[in-house]
Amino acid sequence: MTTAVKAEKRQHLDIKKFLANNGALVGLLVLCLALFIATPDFLTAGNMLNIGIQASTIAVLAFGMTFVIVAAGIDLSVGSVAALSAMVSASMFTTAGLNGWVALLGGLLTGAACGAASGMATAYGRLPSFIATLAMLSVARGLTLVISDGRPVRTADQVSFLGSNIGPIPMPIVVLVVAGLVAAFLLNRTVIGRYMYAVGGNTEAARLSGIPVQKVLVIVFALSGLFAGLAGMLLSGRLDSAQPQAAVGYELDAIAAVVIGGASLAGGVGRISGTLVGALVLVVIRNGLNLLNVSSFWQQVVIGLVIALAVGIDVLRRKNTIH
Amino acid sequence: MxxxxxxxxxxxxxxxxxxxxxxxxxxxxxxxxxxxxxxxxxxxxxxxxxxxxxxxxxxxxxxxxxxxxxxxxxxxxxxxxxxxxxxxxxxxxxxxxxxxxxxxxxxxxxxxxxxxxxxxxxxxxxxxxxxxxxxxxxxxxxxxxxxxxxxxxxxxxxxxxxxxxxxxxxxxxxxxxxxxxxxxxxxxxxxxxxxxxxxxxxxxxxxxxxxxxxxxxxxxxxxxxxxxxxxxxxxxxxxxxxxxQFPRRREYTGPSEPLLHVEGLSIKGLVNNMSFTVHAGEVVGLAGLVGAGRTEVVRAVAGVDPYDSGSVIIRGRRIPRHNIGAGIKAGLGHVPEDRKVQGLVLDASVNENIGYATLASTAKGGLVDFKGQRDKAQDVAGKLRIRMSGLDQTVRSLSGGNQQKAVFGRWIAAGAKVLLLDEPTRGVDVGAKVEIYELINSVTAAGGAVLMVSSELPEVLGMSDRILVMSGGHLSGELAAEDATQDKVMTLAVRDVVRDLEDKS
Missing domain, CATH: 3.40.50.300 (P-loop containing nucleotide triphosphate hydrolases)
Incomplete structure (x- = not known):
């Protein structure tokens, strides 16, 4: 075999491997191509920015969720925590009259604190994360209603800025990109990130290797809470007000995005880039079905089937690579 | 027939x-x-x-x-x-x-x-x-x-x-x-x-x-x-x-310092007042029947489980109870009983599995030293002759012997001076067994100390310099390698079982 043929063959293999490892990305591209053909409204600058804005909240929640799922946990509370963070921030500004920056920081810290509480219940209280965060889902939503008395509250200007545009560029997209880079950096480059993979892959082996498993879990959930807080800022910033019923059910979108992105609920596997693609798949499907005038009732059916399909393909692929 | x-x-x-x-x-x-x-x-x-x-x-x-x-x-x-x-x-x-x-x-x-x-x-x-x-x-x-x-x-x-x-x-x-x-x-x-x-x-x-x-x-x-x-x-x-089959060599010539000293270790209902010392260059075998408390001793010394009283001293430093990290810092390495459940992240690579104990200590500002970790892993994998397609191969797809070598490799990479080995050759084929014994030899030749639990008596007899025998949760005797026989070990191992069971009931 000549070297040229060999090289070609290797390239061929690499492409195959790339496609196999990035099934969600391929799916996203196919989806975009189909929508491009189906409707002239899809590939317009306005619609693209629209998709970016819509993806920002889900993606930021899902980035935080990626930490948790990599560490073999689940966080059901992110939607409620986003709403609570937004409400605490807005109340600090409007009701307590605090500085807008303080209100922004207060919102983010609220999220991190909620996450840390779930993390401690999981790590030290030995509750399954499903239960700990299910409790937090209820507590955070309840507190949101208590604080707001069920009414919307105006956000600080600094928070509203996150929902506005700088020139033609919407801030939520900037936040999405920055949050994604930070999350990827944490997961791939830092010791704590690598510890998450070890803890998720085999908790006992990680512990016996001297990895402080309990601390790692608290940090993981605190990060998930922090990202939920940021998502809450984005949501409320766009509306200039924190809504008590904001982000209901968003945790399921976040989990779906992470799983479509190739993470395993068994832990130890997952990438931020995959999660971003997963979030975009969800948003593009919704956007496309809207453009095609499909009813929102049917949209839910389609989304459900896509989740099952994406994970089903992934399971088959994994089976083939192992055996 | x-x-x-x-x-x-x-x-x-x-x-x-x-x-x-x-x-x-x-x-x-x-x-x-x-x-x-x-x-x-x-x-x-x-x-x-x-x-x-x-x-x-x-x-x-x-x-x-x-x-x-x-x-x-x-x-x-x-x-x-x-x-x-x-x-x-x-x-x-x-x-x-x-x-x-x-x-x-x-x-x-x-x-x-x-x-x-x-x-x-x-x-x-x-x-x-x-x-x-x-x-x-x-x-x-x-x-x-x-x-x-x-x-x-x-x-x-x-x-x-x-x-x-x-x-x-x-x-x-x-x-x-x-x-x-x-x-x-x-x-x-x-x-x-x-x-x-x-x-x-x-x-x-x-x-x-x-x-x-x-x-x-x-x-x-x-x-x-x-x-x-x-x-x-x-x-x-x-x-x-x-x-x-058991190529034990004693090549260490330095001073015989005590590297691991355990004093009065007790865990309620499991281990009773265990005291022993392991010196530099020495392999001490811990024999006994299943349930005699051997694994419990090893896990308590490693900080995996808490103990009720006693002390663990590694290289002169007293190690706080139930603290795995402190032991590792003092130079302890623990190869646990069940490598798949306790030793390895099976779907992670050989590189990562070797590196877990040193990720934090080699990091700068919380960032992983990928190159340093990889070079170290390559070096250790080569020394241990881990047969793999490359450092990025997942540990799950290695043979039992090579998986076990990866667990050892983690502690070699961490520079451990005191190795606790719990059934180090269980489920390992003959060839890899000998390689693991040679590894034990090289650890002790470099002045390390090894405490080895094994249920295979020939292995304990063949590789140890001294043999501690446990029975019913406490030390029932100690034998020097040269006069230990299977019979003597077994006699000590069953000595107190009956009496202890009577005491408990």
Whole structure:
């Protein structure tokens, strides 16, 4: 075999491997191509920015969720925590009259604190994360209603800025990109990130290797809470007000995005880039079905089937690579 | 042997890809006889019994059932022929009752509902077959391993099994439980049930077996009577003398400092006032029966589990209780009992698995030193001769021996001076075993100290410089390597068991 043929063959293999490892990305591209053909409204600058804005909240929640799922946990509370963070921030500004920056920081810290509480219940209280965060889902939503008395509250200007545009560029997209880079950096480059993979892959082996498993879990959930807080800022910033019923059910979108992105609920596997693609798949499907005038009732059916399909393909692929 | 065998594997062969695992092996199982399969790990025993059970189909040779050639397409076919396997991992549902487990899959129904009285009656009849008197309604998970095993045997017999395959049934049992199991085996022999018995404990063979088929590297070596002397069995099994099998060398010439000192270690109900010291350049074997408290001592010293009183001093530094990180910092490395469950992240790479203990200590500002970690892992993997396609290969796809070397590698990379080894060669093939022994030699030659728990007495005798024997949770004696024998170790190991059990009750 000549070297040229060999090289070609290797390239061929690499492409195959790339496609196999990035099934969600391929799916996203196919989806975009189909929508491009189906409707002239899809590939317009306005619609693209629209998709970016819509993806920002889900993606930021899902980035935080990626930490948790990599560490073999689940966080059901992110939607409620986003709403609570937004409400605490807005109340600090409007009701307590605090500085807008303080209100922004207060919102983010609220999220991190909620996450840390779930993390401690999981790590030290030995509750399954499903239960700990299910409790937090209820507590955070309840507190949101208590604080707001069920009414919307105006956000600080600094928070509203996150929902506005700088020139033609919407801030939520900037936040999405920055949050994604930070999350990827944490997961791939830092010791704590690598510890998450070890803890998720085999908790006992990680512990016996001297990895402080309990601390790692608290940090993981605190990060998930922090990202939920940021998502809450984005949501409320766009509306200039924190809504008590904001982000209901968003945790399921976040989990779906992470799983479509190739993470395993068994832990130890997952990438931020995959999660971003997963979030975009969800948003593009919704956007496309809207453009095609499909009813929102049917949209839910389609989304459900896509989740099952994406994970089903992934399971088959994994089976083939192992055996 | 007289009479028609129940089952004969006739010149049977099996390969997986290019690897010939079984090469023209012939084994027969006769009614009322116990056929022992003997061989090192990797000799092909498991593959052989899986072909008897229909899990694998042979590539060559014939399977004869009552003299007639048969093919077992799957495990159902083998079961229908009356062949049952009692695996090490039992096939019971822990939360369901004894009766339900025995009758699993054939619940009797009346008006569409489970007929409980009939179910209980049949389950009781099955237990009576082996004279086991236990509560039918107790969840199986509440029984000890030994009784669960007996429940599984009862279940097999109630399915009209006439041939039982017992795959290392004694591995997790205490001496007394083993005696109970053997009396059941004797009863079954009287009833004409044929049995295949696998065990790594040579002393059990004469007690329970009739005939021994010895395998080595997938080939049939010999068939000998079960009362053959142990050294002869070892010679047949290993194919060389035992002195070569355990290449202990003492090359350390430095000062004999105490590196690990344990004083008065006690864990309520498990370990009682253990004190000992391991010096630089020394391998200390920790022997005893399963349940004597050896693993508990190792785990407490490593900081994995808390202890109630006592102290652990590593290289002069007192290590806080239940603190794994502090021990590692002081130079401790722990190779745990079960590498797959406790030692490795199976789906992570060799590189990552070797690096876990040093990720934080080599990091700068919380960032991983990827290049340094990788260079170190490459170096260690090379030294340990881990056979892999590359550092990025997942550990799951390595052989048992190479997986174990990866766990060792983590501590070599961390520069551990005191190694706690819990069953370091369990499930490792002969070649890799010797490599692990050589690794132990190189650790002690460099002035390290090793504490080794092993249930394989020849290994303890062959590799240790001193042997501590535990019995019933405390140190029952210490032997120097040169005057230790299997008999002396066993005498110490069983000395206090009876007395301690009486004290507790």
């Amino acid at each position: 007289n009479g028609q065998p129940i089952l004969t594997l006739d010149k049977i062969s099996k390969s997986f890809g290019p690897v010939q695992v079984i090469d023209e092996v012939t084994v027969s199982v006769h009614p009322g006889k116990v056929q022992v399969l003997l061989g090192e790990n990797g000799a092909g025993k498991s593959t052989l019994i899986k072909m008897m059970a229909g899990v694998y189909q042979p590539d060559g040779g014939r399977i004869l059932l009552d003299g007639e050639p048969v093919k077992f397409r799957d495990t159902n076919a083998s079961e229908a022929a009356g062949i049952a396997t009692i695996h090490q991992e039992l096939n019971l549902v822990p939360t369901m009752s004894v009766a339900e487990n025995i009758m699993m899959g054939r619940f009797l129904k009346r008006f569409g509902m489970v007929d409980r009285p009939a179910l209980r009656k049949q389950a009781r009849a099955a237990l009576d077959l082996i004279g086991l008197d236990i509560d039918l309604d107790q969840p199986v998970g509440e029984l000890g391993i030994a009784r669960q095993q007996l429940v599984e045997i009862a279940k097999a017999l109630s399915l009209d099994a006439r041939m039982l395959i017992l795959d290392e049934p004694t591995a997790a049992l205490t001496r007394r439980e083993i005696a109970a199991l053997f009396s059941v085996v004797h009863d079954l022999r009287e009833r004409g049930v044929g049995m295949v018995f696998i065990s790594h404990h040579l002393d059990e063979i004469a007690e329970v077996g009739d005939s021994v088929s010895v395998l080595r590297d997938g080939k049939f070596v010999a068939e000998v009577p079960a009362d053959t002397a142990e050294p002869e069995l070892v010679r047949l099994m290993v194919g060389r003398d035992i002195s070569q």
